[in-house]
Amino acid sequence: MATILKADNLEKTYRVGKVDVPALRGVSLAVQEGEFVGIMGPSGCGKSTMLHLLGGLLTPTKGRIVIDGEDLTAATDAKRTDIRRRKIGFVFQRFNLFPTLTAEGNLRLAERIHGNGADDPDRRREILRMLRLQDKMHHKPLELSGGEQQRVALARAVVNRPALVLADEPTGNLDSENSEIVLKMFRELNNRFNQTIIMITHNPEAAAACQRIIQMRDGHIV
Amino acid sequence: MLFTGLAHGMSEDLQKRSSNVRAELIFTRPGSIGLTSSSANLSTKYVELLQKIEGVESVTPVIRYFYPSGSFGVDQVEGVDWAGFSQMNNIRLIQGHAPTTPDEIVIDETKAARNHPVGSTLKVFGPNLYRVAGIYAPESGARVKMTLKALQDALEAPDKCTFIFVKVKNPSEQLIVAKRIDEAFPGNKIQPTRELFASIETSIPGLSVFMRVLVGLAAIVSALVVMLAMHTTITERTREIGILKAMGASRAYIIGEIEREALLISFLGLIVGFILAALAGFGIHKATGLIFQFGGWWALTAGLIGLIGGALGAFYPAARAANLDPVTALSYE
Numbered sequence: 001m002a003t004i005l006k007a008d009n010l011e012k013t014y015r016v017g018k019v020d021v022p023a024l025r026g027v028s029l030a031v032q033e034g035e036f037v038g039i040m041g042p043s044g045c046g047k048s049t050m051l052h053l054l055g056g057l058l059t060p061t062k063g064r065i066v067i068d069g070e071d072l073t074a075a076t077d078a079k080r081t082d083i084r085r086r087k088i089g090f091v092f093q094r095f096n097l098f099p100t101l102t103a104e105g106n107l108r109l110a111e112r113i114h115g116n117g118a119d120d121p122d123r124r125r126e127i128l129r130m131l132r133l134q135d136k137m138h139h140k141p142l143e144l145s146g147g148e149q150q151r152v153a154l155a156r157a158v159v160n161r162p163a164l165v166l167a168d169e170p171t172g173n174l175d176s177e178n179s180e181i182v183l184k185m186f187r188e189l190n191n192r193f194n195q196t197i198i199m200i201t202h203n204p205e206a207a208a209a210c211q212r213i214i215q216m217r218d219g220h221i222v
Numbered sequence: 223m224l225f226t227g228l229a230h231g232m233s234e235d236l237q238k239r240s241s242n243v244r245a246e247l248i249f250t251r252p253g254s255i256g257l258t259s260s261s262a263n264l265s266t267k268y269v270e271l272l273q274k275i276e277g278v279e280s281v282t283p284v285i286r287y288f289y290p291s292g293s294f295g296v297d298q299v300e301g302v303d304w305a306g307f308s309q310m311n312n313i314r315l316i317q318g319h320a321p322t323t324p325d326e327i328v329i330d331e332t333k334a335a336r337n338h339p340v341g342s343t344l345k346v347f348g349p350n351l352y353r354v355a356g357i358y359a360p361e362s363g364a365r366v367k368m369t370l371k372a373l374q375d376a377l378e379a380p381d382k383c384t385f386i387f388v389k390v391k392n393p394s395e396q397l398i399v400a401k402r403i404d405e406a407f408p409g410n411k412i413q414p415t416r417e418l419f420a421s422i423e424t425s426i427p428g429l430s431v432f433m434r435v436l437v438g439l440a441a442i443v444s445a446l447v448v449m450l451a452m453h454t455t456i457t458e459r460t461r462e463i464g465i466l467k468a469m470g471a472s473r474a475y476i477i478g479e480i481e482r483e484a485l486l487i488s489f490l491g492l493i494v495g496f497i498l499a500a501l502a503g504f505g506i507h508k509a510t511g512l513i514f515q516f517g518g519w520w521a522l523t524a525g526l527i528g529l530i531g532g533a534l535g536a537f538y539p540a541a542r543a544a545n546l547d548p549v550t551a552l553s554y555e
Contacts, residue, residue: 057468057548078472085470092552096465113471156469 004163004196005031005054010063012049023049024060025219031164034194036186038201038210046219047200048168054198055088055166056080068163085114089157091167095149097141103128103152104137107159114160127155130192131185147178154185158195165189167199171206183209223499223516223524225436228506231515242362243415244311245282245387246396249403252411254384260286260298262379266370268386268407275406277399279391282306283383285373286364289347291510299346300364301373301383304328310389311362318356324372327352330361336511348376387415441527444491448484448535456480456543463543464551473544480540481533488532492525 012024023046031037039047052058054065056072059080065072068087072080090096097106107124128134131151141149150170157165167186171179187209189195199210207213215222249272254261262285272281284302291297304320307313318340321328327346329338334357338344343351346366358367374380390399396414403412456463466476503514 052549055468057552081467081470081472084468085472088470090468092465092468096461096468096552098462098465110469113466113469113475 001032001034003030004033004035004068005029005198006064006066007050007054008064010050010053010065011061012046012053012058013061023219024053026063027216027219027221029214029221031196031198033163033196034190036190036197036199036209036211038199038207038213039216040201040204040207040213041216043202045216047216050216051166051168051198051200054164055090056084086160087163089160089162089165091150091153091157091165091170093169093172095141095146095153095173097149097152097156099141102138102140103133103144103155106141106152106156110156110159120159123161124155124159127159130188131155145178146174147181150174150178150182151185154182154189158189158193161193163196165195165197167197169200169202171201171203176205179203179206223496223520224502224514226433226520226524227499227503227514227516228512229433230517230520231503231513234515235513239361239363239365240415242311242313242360243387245389245415246393247388247390247400247403248385248413248415249281249388249407250385250411250413252409254411255286260288260384262287262374262377262382262384264383264385264410266381266383266386268410271407272386272388272403275399275402277390277392277395277402279389280306280310281386281388282310283370283386284363285370285377285379285382286384287347287373287377297366298364299327299366299368299373301370302367303370304367307367307387308358310387313358313360313362315356316359318354321355321367321369321372324369324375325350325352326355326372327366327368328356328358329354329367330365331357331359332361333365333511388412437523437527440524441531444488444528445531445535448488448532449538451487452480452484452536452539453542455483456539460543460546460551460554463546464548464554467546467548468552476544477537477540480543481536484532484536484540485529488529491532492528495524495528496521 007029010024010027014021041047053060251264266283269281269283286300288296288298340354342354346352390396400412506512
C-alpha cells in the first residue's frame with residue numbers, strides 16, 4: 001500500500017498576545033492508502049490543530065507534510081488551496097452544510113469548486129444511494145435530521161474522490177443511533193471505495209470503528 | 223433617474239413649447255427675462271415703433287409673469303393680444319373662444335387634460351378665479367394666457383410688457399433687421415428666438431454640471447450601499463466562506479461568487495429603481511404637472527453606473543472574504 005500522507009516532526013506554536021503557546025511539539029505520522037485512522041486525546045492536546053495542518057488550513061511552524069506526493073508545507077497559499085481542492089475532503093462536527101442549498105445542491109457546489117468538469121450525476125447518485133440519501137436529494141439541511149445532515153456532509157466530502165477525508169469529531173453532535181449510522185457509512189466508504197480517512201474523536205465507540213488509533217497528549221503522539 | 227428625468231423632462235418641455243414660437247426676433251430690456259422670473263418693464267409704445275422698422279412684418283407684445291404654483295416650484299402666465307399673437311405664431315383655438323374679459327383665460331391641451339375643460343374655473347395667481355374660455359394648440363410659451371390688459375392691470379403695470387415678438391418679412395434677413403432695431407433703439411436687447419430657444423438645458427447655468435454631480439453622487443451612494451450590504455452579508459456568512467475555503471475554493475472563486483451576487487443585487491435594484499422612478503415620475507406629473515422624461519440614454523447611463531458601482535462596492539468585501547483565515551472563519555459564530 002502506498003503512503004498517502006506523511007507528516008514529519010510537525011510543530012505548531014500559536015502566538016497569543018506576547019505569549020507563545022505550543023500546540024504541536026514534533027509530531028510525525030504516516031498514513032497508508034485505504035487506512036481508517038482515528039486520533040484520540042483530551043481537549044487541548046492538539047488534535048484539531050493537527051487536522052487543520054494536515055488539511056492545509058494552517059501552516060506548521062516547523063516540519064513537513066506530504067499528501068499523495070505533494071509537499072503541502074512548501075506550497076504557497078494558492079497551491080495549498082489547490083491541493084485541498086483536489087485531494088482532501090472535510091467533514092466537520094457541525095455538518096457545515098449550506099442551508100439554502102438542497103442535499104444535491106451541496107454536492108454540486110463541491111463538484112463546481114472541484115472543477116475540471118466534475119459534474120458526475122452517476123457518482124452523486126451512487127454516493128447518495130450508499131449513504132441512503134437518495135430520497136433526500138432535494139431536501140434542504142433544515143429538513144433533514146442531524147444524522148442525515150452529517151451523511152450529506154460526508155457525501156460532499158467524498159463526491160470528488162479525494163485522496164484523504166479528514167473528519168473532525170463527525171459524531172460529536174449526534175445521538176448514539178445516528179452516530180452508529182454515520183460510523184457505519186464511514187466504514188462502508190473505507191471498505192467499498194478504499195477511502196483513506198483520518199477521524200478525530202472523543203468517543204471510544206467511534207474510535208472502535210477505526211483500523212488504527214493514534215493517541216495524543218500535550219502536542220505529542222503517545 | 224427620477225431627478226434627471228424630471229430635469230430633462232422639464233427642459234425638453236420648455237424647449238418644445240418655446241420652439242412653437244414663429245417670431246424670429248425677441249425685443250426686450252436687458253435682464254428682464256429669467257428662467258423663473260421676469261419683469262414687465264418694457265413700454266408697449268415700442269410696438270408701434272418696431273412696426274415701422276424696415277423688414278418687420280408684424281410685432282406682438284407679451285407680458286410674462288412667474289408665480290408660485292400650488293404644488294411646488296413656479297408656474298407662469300402670459301398676457302397677450304390674442305389676435306396678433308395667435309396669427310403670428312399660427313396658434314389656433316380648438317375649443318371655446320379667445321379671452322376677452324379680465325377673468326378669462328385660454329389654456330393649452332396639456333393643461334386642459336388635467337381636468338380643466340372649457341367653462342371650468344382655475345386659480346392662476348392671487349385669490350381670483352379665472353374662467354377657461356378656450357383651449358389652444360399647439361402649446362407655446364406659458365400654458366395659461368390671458369389678455370395683455372388683464373395681466374397689466376393685475377400686475378399694476380399699465381402700458382408695459384416683458385418682451386415683444388418681432389416677425390420679419392424675410393427670415394433670412396433677420397440679423398439685418400435685428401441690427402436695424404438695435405441701432406434704432408440702443409440700450410435694449412434684440413435677440414434671435416432660435417438662439418434663445420436653441421437649448422434651454424445648456425442655457426441654464428450649471429444644469430449640466432448639476433446633473434453630472436447628481437449622477438456622480440448616485441454612483442457613490444449605490445457603490446456604498448452595495449458595499450455595506452455585501453459587507454453585512456459576508457460578515458453574516460463568514461462561516462460559509464470558511465467552509466468554501468475548506469472545500470478548496472480559490473480566492474478568485476470566492477471573489478467571483480460575491481461579485482456575481484452583487485451584480486445580481488445591483489441588476490434587481492436597477493429594475494426596481496427604474497419601476498419606482500417611472501411610477502414616481504408619473505405620480506409627480508399627475509399631481510403637479512411636472513414633466514418626467516424616461517430617457518434611454520440616461521437609463522443606460524444609470525444602468526451602467528449602478529452595475530459598475532455595485533461591482534466596485536462589492537470588491538472590497540469580496541477581497542476581504544477571500545483573504546479570511548479559513549480556521550478563524552470556520553470557528554465564527
